[in-house]
Amino acid sequence: MIVIVNYGLGNLGSILNMLKRIGIDNVIISNDPDMLLKADKLILPGVGAFDAGMQKINSSGLLAALNEAVCIKKTPVLGICLGMQLMTQCSEEGQLKGLGWIDAEVKRFQFANTEFKIPHMGWNYVTTTDVKLSTALPEQPKFYFVHSYFITCHQATDIIMTCNYGGNFVAGFCKDNIMGVQFHPEKSHKYGMSLLKYFIENFKSVTGS
Numbered sequence: 350m351i352v353i354v355n356y357g358l359g360n361l362g363s364i365l366n367m368l369k370r371i372g373i374d375n376v377i378i379s380n381d382p383d384m385l386l387k388a389d390k391l392i393l394p395g396v397g398a399f400d401a402g403m404q405k406i407n408s409s410g411l412l413a414a415l416n417e418a419v420c421i422k423k424t425p426v427l428g429i430c431l432g433m434q435l436m437t438q439c440s441e442e443g444q445l446k447g448l449g450w451i452d453a454e455v456k457r458f459q460f461a462n463t464e465f466k467i468p469h470m471g472w473n474y475v476t477t478t479d480v481k482l483s484t485a486l487p488e489q490p491k492f493y494f495v496h497s498y499f500i501t502c503h504q505a506t507d508i509i510m511t512c513n514y515g516g517n518f519v520a521g522f523c524k525d526n527i528m529g530v531q532f533h534p535e536k537s538h539k540y541g542m543s544l545l546k547y548f549i550e551n552f553k554s555v556t557g558s
Contacts, residue, residue, distance in 0.1 A: 350387065352388035354415070355380040371546050386422070395429065395433075425553065453502040456500075473514060475511065476512075494512070
């Protein structure tokens with residue numbers, strides 16, 4: 350069972366529809382902690398501000414279940430956009446601590462060159478260093494981005510995808526059972542379908558479950 354975590358922010362319906370388009374039927378949207386703990390895989394979406402996201406998770410009663418599922422049970426989890434950022438330690442966008450699943454922090458884009466607008470919005474090519482993921486994606490993969498903040502990973506080995514927008518930034522990271530992408534696969538047509546299919550069918554937890 351695939352559970353899309355409903356903590357009050359995110360394109361839940363769009364992600365559900367995209368999964369159904371690639372033939373994934375055993376998927377639900379839920380804010381029930383018990384369902385999160387029963388999930389085979391989790392998707393943590395998100396649109397909006399960092400502190401608002403963490404406040405929603407804290408007030409929803411989902412924090413303990415998320416930590417148990419991801420950190421103890423090692424359930425594979427995919428963070429999307431804000432969901433990816435919430436997996437880090439902290440963000441320049443707010444004051445609250447993140448989930449702390451990845452040794453990383455979130456910073457705001459700052460460009461001297463006015464050619465690069467903020468937010469970064471639109472289609473961009475990405476480069477991946479992960480062989481399995483690279484094989485799973487179409488050639489010259491590109492995805493749809495909408496964000497004003499980007500992630501800096503403190504461990505280079507956690508970085509699996511980069512994108513160039515006024516300089517390289519982390520477009521995807523992975524550590525054990527945790528995977529995050531800055532872009533929106535649910536808005537990225539065949540490229541997003543391929544990435545979601547890879548996560549659902551081939552991405553394994555550290556225990557191989």
